[in-house]
Amino acid sequence: MVSHPIKVEVPEKLQALIPADKLAALVEAFGQIDLDQDGKVQFDEFLNASLVKEKNRLLQVFQRLDQDQDGAIEFIEFVAAREPNFSILSRFQELDRDQNGLLSLEEALEIADRLVLPLNPEQVRRIVAEADQDGDGQVTYYEYLGAIAHIGFQ
Secondary structure, X not given: OEEOOOOOEEOHHHHHHOOHHHHHHHHHHHHHHOOOOOOOOOHXXXXXXXXXXXXXXXXXXXXXXXXXXXXXXXXXXXXXXXXXXXXXXXXXXXHOOOOOOEEEHHHHHHHHHHOOOOXXXXXXXXXXXXXXXXXXXXXXXXXXHHHHHHHOOO
């Protein structure tokens, strides 16, 4: 057996099976967990190492959720993370200028104009008519959701 600076005895069998560089990395990783350097990893050492790793992972998740990076997750950020259609609903609400929960032909024409879409009014009318499943001349959120799923954009 060969001894390493970290109190880990590596049996010759392992040395024959595992390339030296990989074995050295394993010894180093073991040594980082074995805080008292007794050559064994006790449960508390294992737990502490695992918690540090998990804490770092959770910190990354938290930072992604904290969209405004103010160190706190507001309810709106929480909802945006947990509700898969939240961004689509937000976009629908932005497009719904009169906030009545419906997109009218006039709003659709305004959107096409504002976004400088290469559509003439007749093309916009056809798009609204295709999305308007109940034929009432307006597009509900669910009709909008179906339309964007069909054409593939928001």
